[in-house]
Amino acid sequence: MKKNNPPKKELERSFNLWKKEKYKKAMENDFSIQKEYSTVSGRKIKSVYTPLDLENFDYLKQSGFPGEFPYTRGVHPTMYRGRLWTMRQFSGFGTAEDTNKRYKYLLSHGQTGLSVAFHLPTLMGLDSDHPLAEGEIGKCGVTVDSLADMETLFNGIPLDKISTSMTINPPAAVLWAMYIAVAEKQGVSPKVISGTIQNDILKEYIAQKTFVFPPKPSMKLIVDTFEYGTKEVPRWNTISISGYHIREAGSTAAQELAFTLRDGIEYVEWSQERGLDIDEFAPRLSFFFNAHNDFFEEIAKYRAARKIWAEVMRERFGAKNPRSMWLRFHTQTSGVSLMAQQPYNNVIRVAIQALAGVLGGTQSLHTNSLDETYALPSEEAVTIALRTQQIIAHESGVINCIDPLGGSYFIEKLTSEMEKEAKDYIKKIDDMGGMVKAIELGFPQKEIADSAYWYQQAVEKKEKLIVGVNAFEMEHEPIPLLDINETVAKQQLARLKEIKKTRNNSQVRERLRDLKKAAEGDINLMPFILKCVKAYATLGEIMDSLKEVFGEYKEPITY
Amino acid sequence: MAEKKIRVLIAKPGLDGHDRGAKVICRSLRDAGFEVIYTGLRRTPEEIVSSAIQEDVDVIGLSILSGAHNVLFPKIMDLLKKKGAGDITIIAGGIIPDKDIPHLEKNGISKIFLPGSSTQEIIEWVKENVREETPK
Numbered sequence: 001m002k003k004n005n006p007p008k009k010e011l012e013r014s015f016n017l018w019k020k021e022k023y024k025k026a027m028e029n030d031f032s033i034q035k036e037y038s039t040v041s042g043r044k045i046k047s048v049y050t051p052l053d054l055e056n057f058d059y060l061k062q063s064g065f066p067g068e069f070p071y072t073r074g075v076h077p078t079m080y081r082g083r084l085w086t087m088r089q090f091s092g093f094g095t096a097e098d099t100n101k102r103y104k105y106l107l108s109h110g111q112t113g114l115s116v117a118f119h120l121p122t123l124m125g126l127d128s129d130h131p132l133a134e135g136e137i138g139k140c141g142v143t144v145d146s147l148a149d150m151e152t153l154f155n156g157i158p159l160d161k162i163s164t165s166m167t168i169n170p171p172a173a174v175l176w177a178m179y180i181a182v183a184e185k186q187g188v189s190p191k192v193i194s195g196t197i198q199n200d201i202l203k204e205y206i207a208q209k210t211f212v213f214p215p216k217p218s219m220k221l222i223v224d225t226f227e228y229g230t231k232e233v234p235r236w237n238t239i240s241i242s243g244y245h246i247r248e249a250g251s252t253a254a255q256e257l258a259f260t261l262r263d264g265i266e267y268v269e270w271s272q273e274r275g276l277d278i279d280e281f282a283p284r285l286s287f288f289f290n291a292h293n294d295f296f297e298e299i300a301k302y303r304a305a306r307k308i309w310a311e312v313m314r315e316r317f318g319a320k321n322p323r324s325m326w327l328r329f330h331t332q333t334s335g336v337s338l339m340a341q342q343p344y345n346n347v348i349r350v351a352i353q354a355l356a357g358v359l360g361g362t363q364s365l366h367t368n369s370l371d372e373t374y375a376l377p378s379e380e381a382v383t384i385a386l387r388t389q390q391i392i393a394h395e396s397g398v399i400n401c402i403d404p405l406g407g408s409y410f411i412e413k414l415t416s417e418m419e420k421e422a423k424d425y426i427k428k429i430d431d432m433g434g435m436v437k438a439i440e441l442g443f444p445q446k447e448i449a450d451s452a453y454w455y456q457q458a459v460e461k462k463e464k465l466i467v468g469v470n471a472f473e474m475e476h477e478p479i480p481l482l483d484i485n486e487t488v489a490k491q492q493l494a495r496l497k498e499i500k501k502t503r504n505n506s507q508v509r510e511r512l513r514d515l516k517k518a519a520e521g522d523i524n525l526m527p528f529i530l531k532c533v534k535a536y537a538t539l540g541e542i543m544d545s546l547k548e549v550f551g552e553y554k555e556p557i558t559y
Numbered sequence: 560m561a562e563k564k565i566r567v568l569i570a571k572p573g574l575d576g577h578d579r580g581a582k583v584i585c586r587s588l589r590d591a592g593f594e595v596i597y598t599g600l601r602r603t604p605e606e607i608v609s610s611a612i613q614e615d616v617d618v619i620g621l622s623i624l625s626g627a628h629n630v631l632f633p634k635i636m637d638l639l640k641k642k643g644a645g646d647i648t649i650i651a652g653g654i655i656p657d658k659d660i661p662h663l664e665k666n667g668i669s670k671i672f673l674p675g676s677s678t679q680e681i682i683e684w685v686k687e688n689v690r691e692e693t694p695k
Contacts (some may be wrong), residue, residue, distance in 0.1 A: 120575060121574065123574070124574055126574075128590050134631075135627030135631050136573065136625055136626070136627045139625060139626030140626050204576075209578060248577075248579070249579050250583075315598075338674075340673045341673075372655045373673075373674045374654065374657070375654070376626075449586075453587075456583050456587070456678060459677070460678060460679055468674040468675075470677070484626070486630070526666070555599060559585040559586055559597050
């Protein structure tokens with residue numbers, strides 16, 4: 001096989017000749033071409049890649065076969081032949097009734113998993129009757145104040161058959177407890193329910209900024225969920241270590257990769273300190289990445305992510321169970337890449353990004369809707385987004401072959417460049433004393449803000465073109481949007497009042513007191529939270545009890 | 560005597576934590592020679608109005624992506640008027656549907672910049688529409 005490749009010297013000679021005689025001459029004649037070509041993250045790209053770029057490439061060491069270490073080509077030996085990615089549209093708005101209807105609609109149209117978007121007060125651990133909730137109720141997600149809302153949200157949806165992902169962070173333990181309680185009420189054992197809680201506080205301090213408690217107690221609560229999940233809810237992914245929001249906040253692709261994996265390392269370290277066995281909890285760690293515009297760079301990012309994580313788990317942490325080494329991930333297309341101008345063009349952006357996620361070997365996918373620069377998606381818009389995934393899966397043919405771009409000179413080179421850049425960042429953060437320390441120093445926050453500013457400048461200088469924004473501009477007609485009005489707030493406030501009146505209030509007070517007492521010590525808080533939830537203590541009441549012990553995080557204001 | 564620089568308060572009302580835009584705007588306005596104060600996240604209308612008055616700003620830029628603009632913006636405008644600071648120019652940006660814009664403009668928001676607006680556009684607008692006062 002080797003004999004087919006010319007010797008290196010000969011290859012170099014022909015390549016240099018080609019560059020001089022063919023490429024440079026052709027470039028001289030064409031004055032319209034850019035001087036420099038780079039990715040959306042500013043990574044410089046060469047005009048062509050050849051075997052010379054992969055001189056030291058060792059197939060078994062760097063790629064391996066799908067389902068084999070280091071899993072660069074995919075975590076499963078069969079990938080999409082064995083099972084397609086889960087089509088999981090993130091969705092939630094208005095009251096629990098409104099969203100329950102949308103879920104049933106999506107499931108009846110071929111969606112294969114649920115993904116709950118909570119409204120901002122719930123994300124922040126506040127009840128709808130909190131002063132800061134004014135104007136926010138049901139706006140960018142569904143309103144959940146207590147177990148009663150969660151019961152309505154999943155009414156008629158069999159939790160033993162459907163997996164559910166919940167984007168929830170500081171109050172993740174509470175919402176997860178509510179979900180477990182709903183399953184039990186349906187007669188479904190926590191041992192069989194499956195899904196994911198995002199539960200990734202580090203990226204909140206870094207990027208998305210939905211934080212409540214300071215880092216230390218937040219990390220403690222997260223390790224509590226790992227410990228509880230391993231024993232009691234074994235099919236649940238107790239964390240989704242997320243790069244999505246880091247990227248949306250403006251990071252480059254390599255920063256997204258690096259900070260996310262370093263967050264992952266931080267969670268593993270804190271869990272090991274608790275004495276958890278890596279091969280018991282690590283198989284339940286899952287990841288979540290962005291799919292941005294730069295097609296090949298994104299694919300290289302996913303491939304590098306799998307390779308680095310497998311190595312970290314085996315070499316740094318001594319994991320033995322292959323499942324601990326699998327980087328399984330969800331992908332969402334990039335929200336910030338969508339444009340308000342000529343919004344129908346967003347359908348095309350989403351399709352290209354989704355394709356990158358699929359070629360990168362994602363386990364589940366959310367495709368954004370065309371109208372999301374204006375509002376939460378309408379039913380028509382979300383249907384097109386779901387159909388986009390179905391067309392990729394069933395019409396394009398890309399699922400026929402595993403990691404179809406593996407072996408491309410360009411993709412393999414990009415994968416190793418991404419790997420190197422990410423490892424350099426990981427080393428830097430190790431040297432700072434870990435991610436919690438780096439966050440306290442403002443390091444990842446500053447790196448992201450710089451990248452965001454650089455990109456904005458590049459767009460304004462037209463070094464980066466955005467169709468409809470700084471090129472090919474034209475007027476467009478307004479598009480139909482989903483409207484969430486203030487009657488949602490009225491309904492929800494009435495409902496919350498009713499719950500507080502009809503539940504056993506002395507039981508609620510007693511259980512909240514027990515929780516607070518437990519939080520002062522070192523024991524696992526999950527059983528206490530479950531008890532509060534089952535007594536219909538509200539999310540805000542539970543979080544307030546914890547705030548009294550844990551305190552609240554104050555972010556240093558910088559820009 | 561040097562002219563007084565235009566003072567801008569960039570404020571984040573609402574519960575969302577999306578501060579990419581707000582931070583890029585802060586930096587761009589500062590680089591363009593304005594004096595910029597950033598409130599940080601999740602400020603109530605009361606906090607925003609009192610910072611604006613305390614810092615004696617000429618412009619407030621409201622950044623919101625949570626969907627609560629129809630409730631929070633008019634509240635901020637009312638408070639400003641009540642406290643005798645109705646002369647401060649208010650601009651806004653974020654996730655705001657076209658159909659909400661006329662109502663918000665009627666409530667006293669001078670200009671709404673949608674996603675995709677360039678920082679240059681915002682800088683020019685402020686320069687043209689906010690009179691630089693000579694020192695009193």
